[in-house]
Amino acid sequence: MPYLSRIRINPLRTASRTLLASPRALHAQVQGGVPTLPxxxxxxxxxxxxxxxxxxxxxxxxxxxxxxxxxxxxxxxxADGEHYAVRDYAPLLGQLAQGREFAFRLxxxxxxxxxxxxxxxxxxxxxxxxxxxxxFRLGHRTAASQLGWFLTRTAxxxxxxxxxxxxxxxxDDQDEPPRDVRxxxxxxxxxGKPTRASKEDRVIMHMVTFEGKxxxxxPSLLTQRLLAGIGPSKAxxxxxxxxxxxxxxx
Amino acid sequence: MTATGPTTVLLLRxxxxxxxxxxxxxxxxxxxxxxxxxxxxVGLLAAAAGRPRHAAIDDLAGLGLGIRVDQAGSLLRDxxxxxxxxxxxxxAAAVNAKGTQRLTGPAKYTHITQRFxxxxxxxxxxIEGPAHFITTLENAVRHPAFPLALGRRSCVPAQPLVLGxxxxxxxxxxxxxxxxxxxxxxxxxxxxxxxxxxxxxxxxLDDPAGDDTREDLPLSFAPTSRxxxxxxxxxxxxxxxxxxxxxxxxxPSTGGHDPFALLGW
Numbered sequence: 186m187p188y189l190s191r192i193r194i195n196p197l198r199t200a201s202r203t204l205l206a207s208p209r210a211l212h213a214q215v216q217g218g219v220p221t222l223p224x225x226x227x228x229x230x231x232x233x234x235x236x237x238x239x240x241x242x243x244x245x246x247x248x249x250x251x252x253x254x255x256x257x258x259x260x261x262x263x264a265d266g267e268h269y270a271v272r273d274y275a276p277l278l279g280q281l282a283q284g285r286e287f288a289f290r291l292x293x294x295x296x297x298x299x300x301x302x303x304x305x306x307x308x309x310x311x312x313x314x315x316x317x318x319x320x321f322r323l324g325h326r327t328a329a330s331q332l333g334w335f336l337t338r339t340a341x342x343x344x345x346x347x348x349x350x351x352x353x354x355x356x357d358d359q360d361e362p363p364r365d366v367r368x369x370x371x372x373x374x375x376x377g378k379p380t381r382a383s384k385e386d387r388v389i390m391h392m393v394t395f396e397g398k399x400x401x402x403x404p405s406l407l408t409q410r411l412l413a414g415i416g417p418s419k420a421x422x423x424x425x426x427x428x429x430x431x432x433x434x435x
Numbered sequence: 436m437t438a439t440g441p442t443t444v445l446l447l448r449x450x451x452x453x454x455x456x457x458x459x460x461x462x463x464x465x466x467x468x469x470x471x472x473x474x475x476x477v478g479l480l481a482a483a484a485g486r487p488r489h490a491a492i493d494d495l496a497g498l499g500l501g502i503r504v505d506q507a508g509s510l511l512r513d514x515x516x517x518x519x520x521x522x523x524x525x526x527a528a529a530v531n532a533k534g535t536q537r538l539t540g541p542a543k544y545t546h547i548t549q550r551f552x553x554x555x556x557x558x559x560x561x562i563e564g565p566a567h568f569i570t571t572l573e574n575a576v577r578h579p580a581f582p583l584a585l586g587r588r589s590c591v592p593a594q595p596l597v598l599g600x601x602x603x604x605x606x607x608x609x610x611x612x613x614x615x616x617x618x619x620x621x622x623x624x625x626x627x628x629x630x631x632x633x634x635x636x637x638x639x640l641d642d643p644a645g646d647d648t649r650e651d652l653p654l655s656f657a658p659t660s661r662x663x664x665x666x667x668x669x670x671x672x673x674x675x676x677x678x679x680x681x682x683x684x685x686x687p688s689t690g691g692h693d694p695f696a697l698l699g700w
Contacts, residue, residue, distance in 0.1 A: 191695060235692075270695065272698040277697045280697060288692060427692065428694065428697060429694055
């Protein structure tokens with residue numbers, strides 16, 4: 186039974202600074218809140234910094250988690266209010282029906298695979314010369330290609346993104362109406378693995394946050410994506426798709 | 436600060452095109468604090484009361500002070516060069532035996548000076564003291580003996596400067612006072628913040644048990660023996676009424692995306 190948690194993070198504490206700076210450290214803390222063995226189920230998480238002074242951590246776990254350790258290290262242990270909220274995710278999954286519309290937010294790592302890179306690096310060239318058939322995973326680095334990555338895959342994930350009603354009359358260069366989706370943050374992360382110092386062993390990822398409106402086309406596919414995540418780098422805070430009510434127009 | 440008899444609070448609105456509140460500037464670089472200093476306020480009151488520079492000011496410095504930042508303003512850097520139009524070297528600070536200033540040793544032809552100002556800032560200063568003394572001060576500020584300035588002679592205060600007297604503790608007075616900004620600023624802030632009914636404004640209050648110190652308590656303004664000491668202050672926030680009415684259809688939401696809204700609670 187899946188659970189969605191929301192944990193408030195105090196960015197002024199020493200431990201939180203480490204966690205906010207390093208997806209690796211935050212991954213370890215998130216896994217520490219799940220009593221089942223980490224390889225038995227996929228845990229998805231995302232850091233929402235709408236208000237950078239009050240960041241919030243969302244975690245989707247297969248079983249019921251406990252976040253006392255995060256509150257003690259990186260929250261406000263003595264403060265008023267709810268330190269973390271854990272809710273059953275099943276009511277949401279029950280609401281998925283074909284044609285229903287939701288507001289969504291997704292932080293993902295858009296990548297493409299190719300075995301013919303335009304400008305191979307030294308290391309890629311070595312592998313090409315060695316005759317390896319396996320392709321390379323390359324990050325999408327421009328906003329246009331990142332948005333393209335998202336929009337070409339939505340049908341596979343069980344939803345589509347309707348045209349933006351508030352942008353009536355505008356057309357893009359293919360004479361298509363713009364879709365109701367935008368990129369709110371883009372960030373390149375680069376961090377080393379603790380045991381290896383060599384430059385090739387660094388993790389480099391482009392984290393992109395998509396926000397907008399979606400219309401459900403296939404509830405079963407969407408359920409699968411909601412629970413299993415979207416795209417790579419799921420350990421580092423990518424892939425958690427969350428749904429919310431469509432905001433009423435003012 | 437002296438708790439004898441009933442105390443009242445005098446409210447001043449410190450606003451103007453430019454303000455400058457220096458507390459440790461020297462020589463050619465004249466900085467400003469982001470908030471009014473106690474020495475600046477005491478100097479303004481002493482000028483209003485017509486006290487000469489060498490007069491005692493310990494009664495003014497003993498009053499309690501609270502500052503509320505209604506509009507933080509922005510920093511203006513004013514870059515000057517100073518030189519002698521005849522092309523002579525500038526004068527040094529040192530004097531010769533006759534008491535006249537010498538020329539600079541390796542000849543120096545240009546001073547570069549920088550003055551910093553706060554532009555477009557609005558502060559609320561609350562001065563707490565014995566009732567009769569505060570009344571005297573209010574009359575003095577309404578009919579000042581010397582021209583008043585916001586920290587530096589060129590910074591003229593805008594009207595209204597005096598908001599009148601209030602009764603009650605300093606902090607309560609500053610919390611209750613409405614937000615003193617122009618309508619354009621209020622409307623722009625309202626658009627961005629869902630027309631919230633309250634705005635959090637920073638307060639700096641004189642407090643002997645406070646956890647911060649300021650080096651701006653004047654002991655004497657006499658030109659030959661200027662002296663300052665430190666005071667303890669406490670920082671907090673006040674939710675001041677904005678005068679806006681929140682839109683009923685548009686609650687001040689959490690910034691858009693709330694995944695918990697669909698989970699049935």
